Amino acid sequence: MNPADLASFYEVAVCKGIRRASERLDIAPSALSKHIKRLEGELGIKLLDRSSRGVVLTPAGEVCLHYAEEVLHGQRRMLAELEALKGLRNGHVKLYSTEGQIEFVTQTVAGFQQRYPGVTFEIVVAGTETTLAAVTSGDADLGLAFTPTPHDAIECALRISAPLEAVMAPTHELARRKSISLREMLNHRTALPASDFGIRRLIDSICAGERLRVAPAMVTNSIAAMKNYARNQGGITILSHMSIHHELDAGDLVSIPLSHPILGKTCVDVCVLGRRRLPQAVSAYLQHMRKQVRTLYGQDGGGR
Structure with a gap:
């Protein structure tokens, strides 16, 4: 089996179109079509159905794609390891x-x-x-x-153990506490991540189970925005040490452990x-x- 034929088939299958694959590989569409026809001829079975909207894998094409992924990933690993042998x-x-x-x-x-x-x-x-x-x-x-x-x-x-903690400016009224509850934190202005963040999904799940009201003052998909909100005395946010160790070292933020057992085991x-x-x-x-x-x-x- 010609490696170039297999690689061409893989790109066309992934891109779902010969033209898009040709642009990605910088190869003429006619050349890609020849590679695929030669592969289909060698295997004796049709791999792609062509339409005005692109290409669709046949059942045989699905099998071939799985095989091609393993072969091409194996080639990349081999090349990487050969390079690694050079020290x-x-x-x-x-x-x-x-x-x-x-x-x-x-x-x-x-x-x-x-x-x-x-x-x-x-x-x-x-x-x-x-x-x-x-x-x-x-x-x-x-x-x-x-x-x-x-x-x-x-x-x-x-x-890496990364327990979630309440994060706030050193001047916040809770900044000297040894620990606070999730309920207490949520009673203050909070900045929380968007719903597709793992932190937010965890908080929402806990709050649903314990019937806690979640009404953040700010929602964002940016960790940097959450940190800046707390640093500028907007309120409290919730993060792990991995996200804020520079700010903690500089004294710009403080973190207070949350008493909830799940939040301490993330x-x-x-x-x-x-x-x-x-x-x-x-x-x-x-x-x-x-x-x-x-x-x-x-x-x-x-x-x-």
């Missing part, structure tokens, strides 16, 4: 992360590249579900997700595709991340 002079890590962990991610990436300057990174900020989907599909090498639900295809390579998982052998650059970065968790948070991290 990590080269390598690439693609990482998805929820926004609250970006400060930690960029800090660890910068430290890692001081030792391995030839390793490049691509970092995508996304919600938990998108992050898990990217890891499952092989689009991401690693995914940092806040308290993700269990997933059969995903393993936790590193778990975590961030560094997720990988189960049973996948990680490229050396990814494995080396994961080990560096584990060391930073011990240094910054005094945690072992566990996981794979």
